[in-house]
Amino acid sequence: MSGDTRDPVVVPVRRRRLKDRLPVRLRHHWKPAGALCAALTVAVYFFGDARVSPYVTSSSRVEADAITQNIEGTVGLYDASVSHSIQLTYEQTDFNKMMKEFEDEGTKDYISADLTIDGVHLEDVGIRLKGNSTLMSLRGNGKGMPGGGRNMPGNAGAQQGDPPAADQGTDGGRDRGQNTGGGPGTAEEQPGRKTGNGATGGPPAATAGQGGTGGAASGGQGDAGGGPGGMVTYDLSEKKPEELPWLIKIDEYVEGRAYQSEREISLRPGADEQVPLNEALSLSLTKSSGQPAEAYSFTSVRVNNRPAVSRLMVDNPDTEYAEAIGDGNGVVYKARAGGSFEYRGDDPSDYETSFRQLNKAGSQDLEPLIKLIKWADKASDEEFEEELHQYVDVDSLATYIATQNLLLNFDDISGPGKNYMLYYDLDTKKFSVLGWDYNLTFSGDATAGPDDKISMGGGRAPGGEGQNGNGAPEGMPPMPEGMPEGMPEGMPEGMPGGGNGEGGRGGFMSGNALKDRFLESDAFDAVYKAAYKKVYAKTFASDRAAKALDTIAGQAREVAGSSKGLDAAVEKLHTTVTERTAALAKNKQVTG
16 A cells, blocks of 8 residues: 555543642642641631740850951050050941931941041941930030030039030930039938948038038049039030040941950040040940959040040940950940830740840840849849859849949939949859949039938939929029920930839939849848948059059040140049048948
8 A cells, every 4th residue: 555544543641730830749748738727727827916026045155246357456456555546437328317317317327438447447446426415515505415514403503614514415325524513412321321430421511513522522533514513515516526425336337356355445425625534534444343344544535637636435235245254255235325124025026125235136035134123123122132053143243233333323224324334244144234434424412421322412203302493403403484394305214304214213313123132132232232342442442543543533634635725624523532531531331
């Protein structure tokens, strides 16, 4: 046959079934995958609107945010034996924009700047304003204190042309330059404690701007005036950026970079004759007592083509600072100025405005801190006395509280600025309290003893006993007419007219459960007095504080040169330290 004439066989093509289109591996394991999808569906349906709390359960002690570029420099950043210099250079348009945003909104954003420090050049560091009440004068009337706080009580006699003064500032750090003059009033007895045999006060201190006599401290340094209790404010100006309080962040624009293992440097308020000697002295004495303290040194500072001024630069507490404490075997929680020591539930996100975790983020969390706050909030007096040692290193707490009293520092863990950090030891599972930001030390009554409460001007909470009838503590001038009610928006809780009155102590002193309940309990009196004696022996005995001040004054003059203004500031602080030393030496609770 010539060929097959039969029709070709047509084989029908079957369409692929849906399951055949799936990958072979998925077809073989479809049951577990299906169960997972079903579980997810159920979870979304029932818990889709539930709040998820980010807890970290890892026990790792390794710091995740590592330094990858460490610039060594030529001389030690905080080596007091050498002179230091800082040059900041930035675009004026960036600065103008930053200042406008701060004036309008109160925000403090970083701008890029070039930094030359001790001859070493670093490009693109971040700089921003640091402080809250310190910076009021930059925002103008209606946005901060009138005239930058210069019309506050205690400055009624201030004349135009008076030297600009220092004030307290808050920013996760309270920034202020020099200390204040001796505020009105005397030391107030600690709540619930008996007055000891030593001196517990004296006649009211001199009004702001005058040297106190008759048992009251003459004040830290510089001319007082501008705020309650002799507290004073700087008349800052954007036209003098070299005098502004700055935070320099080495790694803001270059990830992992540090200068001599430091990521942040704080330039404290106060320049030349107003350089904060009291803060340097407090840091020195705190370190000599065996407690952690930030490193510091004096430096000349020049911004763009502006004249150079002398400033105090301080190691701002950051990751590296936290890791250096206790050989890195702990977590540091830094209190925020606007926060509180109040139990708000078990959700860590509810504590973001109260505390900042400085180190081990990602490997440790806020759970220990929340447990501490919850216990302190709910424990009865009897439970507090019996269980405190389970949560807190009691000896360390006693040492901290004693130190703040000796330094005449009202703005500590119980002060309006919340100037404290909590260190959680991963070995002992206990907390210690750490001090920082000693901007208001050596102010008030130099004769205060262990049982006296160091308070703002010796006053009591507004509206309570000791008021002069016009909203100010007894001994202070009345609030001026036309003064707006309350405090400016954004002021830290616990300040006059603001805050939540934490610990039942609102107004001037917000309080803190750990310190207040510790001092109110007779059960801890012995350990407190023992700690007081030990710290005293390392700080004020044998004129140790006066000798430390002489050293610090020499360091300041090395940078600033000798001047009548600086000499006067040194002498004023020296008078306060001398009075404090003499009063402590006569107090049998301290030396007996």
